[in-house]
Amino acid sequence: MSGHTTDPATEAFVAHRNLLFTVAYEMLGSAADAEDVLQETWLRWVKADLGQVRDQRAYLVRITTRQSLNRLRTMTRRKEAYVGSWLPEPLLTAPDVADDAELAESVSMALMLVLDTLSPIERAVFVLREAFDIGYDEIAAAVRKSPAAVRQIAHRARRHVNARRPREAVPPSMTRAALESFQRAVETGDLQGLLDVLAPEVVLVTDGGGVKQSARRPIIGAEKVARFIIGGSGKAEVxxxxxxxxxxxxxxxxLRVDGAFDGVITIRVEDGRITGLYYVRNPEKLTRVESEIPLTRR
Structure with a gap:
C-alpha cells in the first residue's frame, strides 16, 4: 500500500480545480490571472473549517468569484494602459470543450469581448448564471447582493449581451467552412476570394500588446480588412x-509568417460569412496554445 495520503481540503480543491479555472477565466479573459485567482482561492480554502462547509463546490466557487471580482477591478486599469486593442488570452482546448456547445460559446472570443462591456458585477452574475447555471441564492452569496438584486442584474446583463451576441448559434461545420475559405484566400493572396467570405460589416481586431505590430483600433469593412490582410503580407513579401x-x-x-509562429486568429460567423476576426499576436498571451487546457461547466 502507498504511504501517501491526501488531505480532504486538497482532494476537494483538485476535484473542482478545472471548474474553478473555467469560472475565473470566463470572468477575466486571462489564463494568467485565472491561475493567480486559483492560488488565492487555495490559500483561503485551506484556512476554512471544512466541518462548517455544507457544499464544497459552492463554497469554492464563491471564493473564486470574489477573488475574480477583485482581480477584474485591477485589470480594468491595466486595460486602460494597454497598447492597442485588448483581446482575451487564447487557449488550446480539448475536443470535449468543442463538443459542449454551450461551453464553447461561453468561452468564444466573440462572446468574451461582449462580456468585457459589462461591469464587473454584471459579468460575474451573467457568467455564474448563464454559463454555469448556478442558482440566484448561491450567486447572491458569492457577490454579496440580495437574491432580488441579483435577478435584476442578471436580467440587465442578459439583455445587454443578447443585443450584441450572434443572432443564432452557428454549427462548427459552418465556421470551419468559412475558416477554410479564409485560409485559402490568405495563403494564395486572393483578394476577391477574401472579399467573398467576409461580411460587408466585418470587424478585424488585432492584439499585439505593443510588442508585435498591430492595428491600434478595430478595422471595419470588408474592403479595408481584406486589403489590410493581403496588403500587409504582400508589402512585406512574406x-x-x-x-x-x-x-x-x-x-x-x-498563423505563420515564413514558417515562423506569428499568432492565433479566431472568427465569428453569421449566415456563412465572417463578421468578426480576432488576431492575437502578443507573445505574452500565446503561452497556452501548445498544450490543451481543460475547461468544464461542472
Missing part, C-alpha cells in the same frame, strides 16, 4: 500560412 486548430472550443487558425 508567406502567410495557417494551421487549423481549436481555440476556446471553436475552430481557429495558427
Amino acid at each position: 508567406a502567410l500560412t495557417g494551421d487549423p486548430t481549436v481555440i476556446n472550443g471553436n475552430p481557429a487558425l495558427v
Whole structure:
C-alpha cells in the first residue's frame, strides 16, 4: 500500500480545480490571472473549517468569484494602459470543450469581448448564471447582493449581451467552412476570394500588446480588412500560412509568417460569412496554445 495520503481540503480543491479555472477565466479573459485567482482561492480554502462547509463546490466557487471580482477591478486599469486593442488570452482546448456547445460559446472570443462591456458585477452574475447555471441564492452569496438584486442584474446583463451576441448559434461545420475559405484566400493572396467570405460589416481586431505590430483600433469593412490582410503580407513579401486548430472550443487558425509562429486568429460567423476576426499576436498571451487546457461547466 502507498504511504501517501491526501488531505480532504486538497482532494476537494483538485476535484473542482478545472471548474474553478473555467469560472475565473470566463470572468477575466486571462489564463494568467485565472491561475493567480486559483492560488488565492487555495490559500483561503485551506484556512476554512471544512466541518462548517455544507457544499464544497459552492463554497469554492464563491471564493473564486470574489477573488475574480477583485482581480477584474485591477485589470480594468491595466486595460486602460494597454497598447492597442485588448483581446482575451487564447487557449488550446480539448475536443470535449468543442463538443459542449454551450461551453464553447461561453468561452468564444466573440462572446468574451461582449462580456468585457459589462461591469464587473454584471459579468460575474451573467457568467455564474448563464454559463454555469448556478442558482440566484448561491450567486447572491458569492457577490454579496440580495437574491432580488441579483435577478435584476442578471436580467440587465442578459439583455445587454443578447443585443450584441450572434443572432443564432452557428454549427462548427459552418465556421470551419468559412475558416477554410479564409485560409485559402490568405495563403494564395486572393483578394476577391477574401472579399467573398467576409461580411460587408466585418470587424478585424488585432492584439499585439505593443510588442508585435498591430492595428491600434478595430478595422471595419470588408474592403479595408481584406486589403489590410493581403496588403500587409504582400508589402512585406512574406508567406502567410495557417494551421487549423481549436481555440476556446471553436475552430481557429495558427498563423505563420515564413514558417515562423506569428499568432492565433479566431472568427465569428453569421449566415456563412465572417463578421468578426480576432488576431492575437502578443507573445505574452500565446503561452497556452501548445498544450490543451481543460475547461468544464461542472
